[in-house]
Amino acid sequence: MASEKKRILFLFHILSMQNGYVRSFELAEHAGVTERTIKNDIKELRDFSRASGAELHAQKGKGYYLEVIDNEIYKQVKKQMTIQFMYKNNDNLIQQSRTNDILRRIVVETEYLTIDDIADELYLTKSSIKEEMHEVNEILKSFNMAFRRKNEPGYLIKGNEFHRRMLMLSLFEVHYHEAIPIYKSNDFTSNFYREDQERYDIRHIFLQVLREERSYITDENGLSRYLCLMSSRYNDGCKIEFKKEDLIWIQSFRQYKVARKVIDCLKAKFKDFDVDENEITALALIFLYYDNIPKEVNLKKEYKIVYDEALDYINDFIELIKDEYAIDIQQINDYQRILVSATIPLIIQKRFKSTAYMIYNFNTFDRHIKNSIFSINLGLDYVNLFHKRFKMNLSLTNMFNISNSIRVILSKINFTFKPLRAMVTTQSGFEASYYLRDIIKGRFKRYFEKLDVYEFYDMRRINKEEYDYVILSLPYFTYKYDWPCLVINDIPTQQQLNDIYNQVVLKGVQLNKITDEMNLNRICIYHDFEFDNAESFIKLISFKIANSSDSIELIEKELRELQDICCYRKMCILFVKEKYTSNQMFDLYHLKQPKMWKCKEITDIIVVSIDFKFNLEIVRFVNDLLYEIFNNTELAGLIIDKSSKETLIEIVRESLKALPISLD
Known part of the structure; x- marks a missing residue:
């Protein structure tokens, strides 16, 4: 009977998603049953519809449709059916x-x-x-x-x-x-139930204390819900008990003081928050699990119990990626603080065997997979080292958090910049040109080697090699010269100032030098490619690019670990360590038709392997490139059309463009 009851709900869901009639054979196809079965279900479906704020109507030759009678009830039921059946075809x-x-x-x-x-x-x-x-x-x-x-x-x-x-x-x-x-x-x-006003008050009190104590966490919504759960469970007699040594250990952190203040403030308004010491300590522990440590915190002082262990682990991780990728992140500003801050909550979770909490969240990927697949690869190495060293797994959420910290670190790598030589001229005379130059210098002085003013016709005598760019307000004269030009107003708008950065200044970033160093001579495009499934492609690519039989097995192993999280927006990106391959590569497989990779539909697969040669600029270039491709579905088509490393350069240069510049 259970499957029949669930089918009624699914049929209601199908009808609620349509604006008009749905024929019985269409309902049967969706539900995977016969038309006769659908007709037998109609009475029960009609009863459920009425209870859900709608009337089921039938018309010969057209089919069935729902008329909404009570919109308040109907929209709530429809929302739940959408949640329940949103992944019906997966x-x-x-x-x-x-x-x-x-x-x-x-x-x-x-x-x-x-x-x-x-x-x-x-x-x-x-x-x-x-x-x-x-x-x-x-x-x-x-x-x-x-x-x-x-x-x-x-x-x-x-x-x-x-x-x-x-x-x-x-x-x-x-x-x-x-x-x-x-x-x-x-x-x-x-x-978790509370009246709306009570839930609002609990959250408000909770966040107010956090602000006053300058304490920060990564999931305010989740922890405000935990407070409702804590009160309910405690008052039902389901209480937390810690060992004495664990109580002492947790209470040595300042988060215990914050947790006690939260409970005291809640208790002043709600009698059911009169909880014991174990409950307050548990709340402090959760604060530590979700700790979002600001830059100004003295890590060694405030987290002295776990600081050395976190630092030792980070040092091991740094040595690992040196061996695995030929990358030394110790040269990057503030790398240690960022990684230790991200590792401290994991060391605390480890003590209480909480690192591997595994629950599938439909939103996990949409929130986190937007990261660069290269940062995620490094995050996976972090996870594997954690397991090897502590014999504990890290959850997917923990892995994504570490990957995000790594992405931030890699984004701090500076590209080589060559200051530009530019001329400024306007049609309004020298004073207007000087004024425009001063505005540009005020914003961008450090980006220009020289920024000189010329009268337009005087530019004829200048050697073309002396300048890189012309910024002018004479659009109908730009064709007379070979210099790259940017046309703006005598008094530039905010958008035009932004254009100076995006179209002129960014030309000084020496990305061509990076691709020359990479020796990535070509991009291989495979059109109308077909494969059976993720496993078959992993086997194919491992055999194709490996430099030894041992490497085949290692590539397969690492790609299998990533196969659930390497796809986003119909793009699959596989990063393979260069030490396993014969050559560097950037290969794009454009599929003949969309294909399922595990539980996601994809249209393109990119396989990348790069020798970083301890060159951090290459690391930043690859990380930015893969981030952009992962988050822009149109870039695969651009790469296919042009098939050159210059395309990759422009993708990375585009990623550097600034947000609108304030005129304040």
Whole structure:
């Protein structure tokens, strides 16, 4: 009966997404059943529609459509159906959604649940629940929890309250806070429930204390929800208990003082926040997990318990990427502070076995995958070293956070800049030209070797090699000379000042010198390419580019680790370490037709391998290039059309363009 009930919900979802009629055979195709089955479902579908604020109408020869009767009820139900079925055509995401649904039901239960119980409440079949139990077990394991003995009458989770709450918070974050509990048990959501005004007040008090104490975290929304969860669970008798040595250890950080102030302020307004010392300490620990450490903090002083361990780990990581990539980031300004700040929360999580919290979030990739795939590769090496050194995994979210810190560090690398030689002239005489020159010098003086004023006709006598650019207000005379020209007003607008930076100043960035150093002589384009699946392409490319049989296995291993996170906006980018390959490469495989890579549709695959030669400018160039390609779907077509390294140079130069420059 469970599969039939879920089909009614799915049919309602299909109809709610249409503006007009849907024929019965179309509904049958979507649901994977016969038209007869659809017709048998109509009575139940009509009843569900009425309860959901709509009337189901049928017309011979046209099909079925929904008329909205109560818009307030209808839009809430429609929203939940969209959340539930938004990944209907993606088997992997459907499976992850089912896994999370099962966990939400089980995590709050205090008695054994049978498969029949779960199937009936979640409208899933018993076979689909059995299929998900391996993944459910893996997630529980990452939160240091497990089911009780297998020979018990059903499923019941065992594990401490702190880890259970962190799982509940993660599950709530996965879209579930937007859902309306129509067909799911509301036992889970009740742990987070507060009236709107109360929820607002809790968040306001929480954030006010953080501001006053100059304490910063990376997930204010999640932790304000945790406060609701903490109060609910504590007052239901589900309390956290720490060992004495752990209490002392956590309370040595200033975050404990902040947590105590948060609770004192909440307790003054809400009686149900009268919690014990363990709960306050747990809140402090969560602050440490989500710590967003500002630049001015003295890391060695405020985090003295974990600072040395974090620094030792960072030093090992630096040596690793020297060996793996021929990159030394020690030459980059502020690299140590940034990496230690990102590592300190992980060292704290490690002590409490919380580094690997694994819960699939539909938004995880959209928020983080926008990073450069090269920074993500370095982040993956960080994760693998962490596992090797501490025998602990890092979660995907932790890996993305580290990758983002690495991207920031690489963005601090400066490209070589050659100051420009430019002339300024206007049609309004010398004084206007001097004034325009002074405006430009005020903004961009350090970028120009010389910025001279000439009368327009006097420019005829100047050797072309003496200047790089002309900035002028005489558009109809620009054709007379071979210098690159930028036409602006006598008194430039804000946009024109921005144009000076983007079109003139950036010409001084010596990107051609970098590509010459890279010895990347050509871009290979493979048109109308076809492959079976991600695994087959990984095997093909590993065999094709490896410099030895050992390298084939190593390339395959590393690409498999990245195969879930190397695709974004129909682009797949695979970065391969140069020490495994015979040559440097930038190969683009344009697919004959869109293809699924794991759970994402792609149209192009780029395979990159670069020898960095301890040249940080090459590192910055590659990182910026891959970031831009990953985030702009049109660039693959540009690369295909031009097939030259000059195209790559222009992509990177484009990435350097400034935001509008203020005239203040």
